[in-house]
Amino acid sequence: MLSGTITADLSGACILVTGASSGLGEHFSRMLAARGARVIGAARRRERLEQLVADIRAAGGQADAVTMDVTDAASIRDGVAQARAMAGQIDGLVNNSGIAPARALVDQSPDEWDTVIATNLSGARHVAVEVAKTMIAGRTGGSIVNIASILALRQGSNLSAYATSKAALAQLTKQMALEWARHDIRVNALAPGYIETPMTAPFFQTEAGRAQLLRVPQRRLGRPEDLDGVILLLMSQSSSFMTGSVIAVDGGHLVSSL
DSSP: OOOOOOOOOOTTOEEEEESTTSHHHHHHHHHHHHTTOEEEEEESOHHHHHHHHHHHHHTTOEEEEEEOOTTOHHHHHHHHHHHHHHHSSOOEEEEOOOOOOOOOGGGOOHHHHHHHHIIIIIHHHHHHHHHHHHHHHHTOOEEEEEEOOGGGTSOOTTOHHHHHHHHHHHHHHHHHHHHHGGGTEEEEEEEEOSBOOTTTTTGGGSHHHHHHHTTSTTOSOBOGGGGHHHHHHHHSGGGTTOOSOEEEESTTGGGOOO
């Protein structure tokens, strides 16, 4: 039987992770630090970030924190500048911040729509641009991974704003890849399916959630660690000839029959 162990060594790399205070961002931060990366976690909740940093350091890893609100351009500029000052350079970005409020489109206010787009799309754009500027100025190149969703490629009830933001992020990933390839900056997207996190777990314990899982060919929720292999691949030189890709990790959901 093949082993599921991921052995990628990221020693010496500095990776910025947004949305690092909880959920997938926290998981990615811990995982990347365990593989040798110096992780700089970014989020609004400073207390949660400080606990994350303390835990990583206690386990022998390297980590720092910067406060960042991805809906605030000044906060992004300051956060990226602080991260670069801490580490000297930023080698990778996991662009993970996002929100997914469920609401019927006709019931969603313009402000609610704008908040989703500002967080999931504009925020991801602004963070990536600021990080790319540091990579271009330092002539270091690097890897950017935007966290999209299978809803970038398919539809979901009452998630129009979220799906639209993620579809646009997938296209933006390709545009970034095209423009920044000459600077040796690779930009790819990870499109997870249903992953078990504190935010999603309660829904999948309901009758509607269990019914949704029956549409997934593997008949289970994904685990955060199911995403590790793609993140490690894209952050390492093993993917040096990959850019502009959108990689689905979804238990076969996208190929399920209608």
